[in-house]
Amino acid sequence: MTTIKLHNTRTRGKEVLDPLNPDDVRLYLCGPTVYDRAHLGNARPVVVFDVLYRLLRHVYGTNHVTYARNFTDVDDKINATALARKEAGAPGTLEELVQERTEETISWYLADMGELGALEPDHMPRATAYIPQMIAMIEDLIAKGHAYADGAGHVLFSVKSYKDYGALSGRSVDDMIAGARVEVADNKRDPMDFVLWKPSTDELPGWDSPWDRGRPGWHIECSAMSHELFGDSFDIHGGGNDLMFPHHENEIAQSCCAHPEGDFAKIWLHNEMLQVEGKKMSKSLGNFFTVRDLLDQGYPGEVIRLVFLQTHYRKPMDWTDKKAKEAEATLRKWRVLTTGIEPAPTAAAAVIEALSDDLNTAGALAELHKLASTETAADLLTSARLLGLLTDDLGTWAQDEDHDLSHYENKLFEARQLAMETKNFAEVDRLKSTLVDAGVEVRMSKTGVELVPGPSFDASKLDAI
Numbered sequence: 001m002t003t004i005k006l007h008n009t010r011t012r013g014k015e016v017l018d019p020l021n022p023d024d025v026r027l028y029l030c031g032p033t034v035y036d037r038a039h040l041g042n043a044r045p046v047v048v049f050d051v052l053y054r055l056l057r058h059v060y061g062t063n064h065v066t067y068a069r070n071f072t073d074v075d076d077k078i079n080a081t082a083l084a085r086k087e088a089g090a091p092g093t094l095e096e097l098v099q100e101r102t103e104e105t106i107s108w109y110l111a112d113m114g115e116l117g118a119l120e121p122d123h124m125p126r127a128t129a130y131i132p133q134m135i136a137m138i139e140d141l142i143a144k145g146h147a148y149a150d151g152a153g154h155v156l157f158s159v160k161s162y163k164d165y166g167a168l169s170g171r172s173v174d175d176m177i178a179g180a181r182v183e184v185a186d187n188k189r190d191p192m193d194f195v196l197w198k199p200s201t202d203e204l205p206g207w208d209s210p211w212d213r214g215r216p217g218w219h220i221e222c223s224a225m226s227h228e229l230f231g232d233s234f235d236i237h238g239g240g241n242d243l244m245f246p247h248h249e250n251e252i253a254q255s256c257c258a259h260p261e262g263d264f265a266k267i268w269l270h271n272e273m274l275q276v277e278g279k280k281m282s283k284s285l286g287n288f289f290t291v292r293d294l295l296d297q298g299y300p301g302e303v304i305r306l307v308f309l310q311t312h313y314r315k316p317m318d319w320t321d322k323k324a325k326e327a328e329a330t331l332r333k334w335r336v337l338t339t340g341i342e343p344a345p346t347a348a349a350a351v352i353e354a355l356s357d358d359l360n361t362a363g364a365l366a367e368l369h370k371l372a373s374t375e376t377a378a379d380l381l382t383s384a385r386l387l388g389l390l391t392d393d394l395g396t397w398a399q400d401e402d403h404d405l406s407h408y409e410n411k412l413f414e415a416r417q418l419a420m421e422t423k424n425f426a427e428v429d430r431l432k433s434t435l436v437d438a439g440v441e442v443r444m445s446k447t448g449v450e451l452v453p454g455p456s457f458d459a460s461k462l463d464a465i
């Protein structure tokens with residue numbers, strides 16, 4: 001069986017994945033807070049973990065991998081959008097407007113990520129569907145001495161009660177306080193303590209609890225949902241590296257204190273950030289564009305996916321138009337090469353090997369380039385599909401124009417044969433310049449002619465031939 005190695009943030013090194021149960025490899029990814037369209041940065045973990053999911057399914061079998069990605073549907077930002085709608089005169093209660101917002105955002109998210117070729121996870125738990133499990137976990141943490149209620153509707157986790165706090169990011173509690181904006185509040189026994197439960201107003205979503213009507217803090221949902229779905233221990237937990245502290249440190253503290261007999265997640269995988277001019281793309285900085293913006297501008301989802309895969313997930317990356325143009329040209333070429341080709345029975349060993357080495361997608365793509373010839377088109381097709389590329393679903397953009405250039409290849413070949421005899425190359429030159437003008441790369445060798453449509457390919461200009 002293929003050995004998969006992954007970089008574990010917790011141990012700061014590459015580790016062989018040794019599943020707790022190879023018949024059910026379990027992967028949990030922190031998903032979006034559903035208050036608005038996903039920006040391009042939010043799509044990076046989705047594509048990265050989709051490749052991991054596909055690789056795991058390839059190695060362990062389609063039915064032997066369980067992938068969960070949550071929706072955070074309780075949050076101040078969601079409430080704020082509902083309040084704004086209400087103030088603008090929208091009908092319905094605030095609670096109904098909150099629900100309307102989360103429903104529409106979830107459907108946008110699934111549609112946008114689907115256009116990037118991401119498979120839907122097996123579980124997509126919503127925080128609001130797991131409130132009883134969160135309350136039970138909080139009660140358990142209080143009973144075990146790891147959390148305390150302040151008597152005014154809040155419950156806080158006592159960070160000092162968990163000696164390994166900070167181990168994931170390798171930082172001391174003092175460093176973390178210095179590096180982050182830690183809210184100091186009167187009800188905290190220690191500034192690092194974080195909220196597990198807080199009061200809610202009558203109009204906003206809230207649930208009855210032993211600490212009165214309220215709602216959960218953000219971190220408890222992933223601990224409660226992953227436990228409900230996966231139990232005390234599971235294999236891989238993922239997310240962007242912006243979540244390492246405080247979110248993931250807090251998840252670990254909650255889960256390990258509530259279920260000390262388990263390990264929570266064995267391997268922690270973090271993707272680096274998508275950047276804009278050296279800064280993390282984020283809603284709060286305002287330097288973002290959404291996945292939908294790009295799709296609407298005519299960038300096919302498959303092109304966006306290929307651009308992502310060119311950079312290793314642990315390296316920061318920028319989105320550039322130049323990268324998109326190159327990716328489009330590559331995909332057009334690969335799609336022409338594989339048209340009408342029956343896929344090979346299995347992906348190329350070198351592609352699987354690259355992916356198994358800590359998801360070396362750039363290395364896997366280099367192997368695909370090596371397979372991009374007529375003789376190995378069947379291998380190219382199967383291997384690209386392992387990366388979620390060249391699938392039928394993602395291909396409609398490439399069918400917009402007629403990319404079958406074989407007719408022009410024959411015509412140019414015949415014109416050249418004739419020109420060799422007559423020594424008159426005028427027709428050959430005319431054909432070539434028309435093709436180049438239409439954005440086609442012309443490759444001529446002794447044995448034949450190969451025409452490759454480039455990113456600026458314009459089929460209508462071929463009418464001149």
Ligand code: AMP
Pocket residue numbers: 030031032033040041042043044045239240241242243271272273274275280281282
């Ligand atoms: P959020 O809705 O902000 O909690 O983010 C959802 C997911 O997107 C999390 O896994 C974040 O780590 C990830 N994320 C947010 N911004 C970026 C970015 N600029 N690049 C890569 N991942 C990001």
Ligand code: ZN
Pocket residue numbers: 029030031222247251
């Ligand atoms: Zn989480």
